[in-house]
Amino acid sequence: MRYSRYAVYYTLPDTPLDRFGAAWLGWNAKTGERSGPPEIEGLPKPAHELTETPRKYGLHGTIKPPFRLAEGTDTASLRKALAALCARHPAVEMTALQLTRLGSFLALTPTGNTEALQALAGRVVERLDRFRAPLTEDELARRRKARLSERQEENLDRWGYPYVMEDFRFHMTLTGRLSAEELEQTRVVLLPQIATYLEAPFCIDALTLCGEDEDGRFHELHRYALAG
Numbered sequence: 001m002r003y004s005r006y007a008v009y010y011t012l013p014d015t016p017l018d019r020f021g022a023a024w025l026g027w028n029a030k031t032g033e034r035s036g037p038p039e040i041e042g043l044p045k046p047a048h049e050l051t052e053t054p055r056k057y058g059l060h061g062t063i064k065p066p067f068r069l070a071e072g073t074d075t076a077s078l079r080k081a082l083a084a085l086c087a088r089h090p091a092v093e094m095t096a097l098q099l100t101r102l103g104s105f106l107a108l109t110p111t112g113n114t115e116a117l118q119a120l121a122g123r124v125v126e127r128l129d130r131f132r133a134p135l136t137e138d139e140l141a142r143r144r145k146a147r148l149s150e151r152q153e154e155n156l157d158r159w160g161y162p163y164v165m166e167d168f169r170f171h172m173t174l175t176g177r178l179s180a181e182e183l184e185q186t187r188v189v190l191l192p193q194i195a196t197y198l199e200a201p202f203c204i205d206a207l208t209l210c211g212e213d214e215d216g217r218f219h220e221l222h223r224y225a226l227a228g
Contacts, residue, residue: 083224088228
């Protein structure tokens with residue numbers, strides 16, 4: 001399969017939370033399978049409407065945002081560089097996950113030791129930047145429709161994405177943009193479904209190279225252990 005863009009994500013191993021996330025979003029990036037959402041009563045909209053925007057990515061946390069390969073690079077070299085980076089970096093252990101409202105969407109976010117995670121993400125963005133093709137003018141214009149801070153503008157120009165380095169915040173997106181009322185109703189209904197999955201310590205022990213297919217859906221290509 002040919003991929004138009006690549007990204008480095010954190011994806012869960014095969015766990016109950018991962019299986020729930022794939023069903024909730026309607027896309028399993030591990031298997032390339034679509035699925036119907038679980039039957040959950042009390043949601044403000046059908047689940048497939050709530051998850052339409054994040055569906056194509058699968059359940060993931062972004063480490064290096066999607067990018068086209070730069071001229072003179074190839075997938076094999078990207079794989080080798082990511083494997084080498086992961087072999088030298090230790091896993092990052094955090095306290096737990098929590099269901100969080102981020103602006104107008106819901107996501108899972110970690111608690112405890114997030115500074116180490118931010119440092120890891122920054123290192124991946126920097127070390128793999130040579131594989132990233134520059135953004136087109138259209139891509140830059142689309143990003144600038146958001147109200148970016150001066151530092152985010154600098155990130156966009158330097159790294160191809162506004163929310164990296166100091167502006168990075170790890171999250172695993174569960175919904176698209178919702179109204180305040182829809183957000184709260186979804187949070188109240190969704191939390192009991194996943195609460196038991198969030199209590200255990202959360203460890204990022206691997207990074208996953210993912211590729212975007214011709215339909216815009218992302219697939220897991222390889223999961224590299226953080227073994228430093």
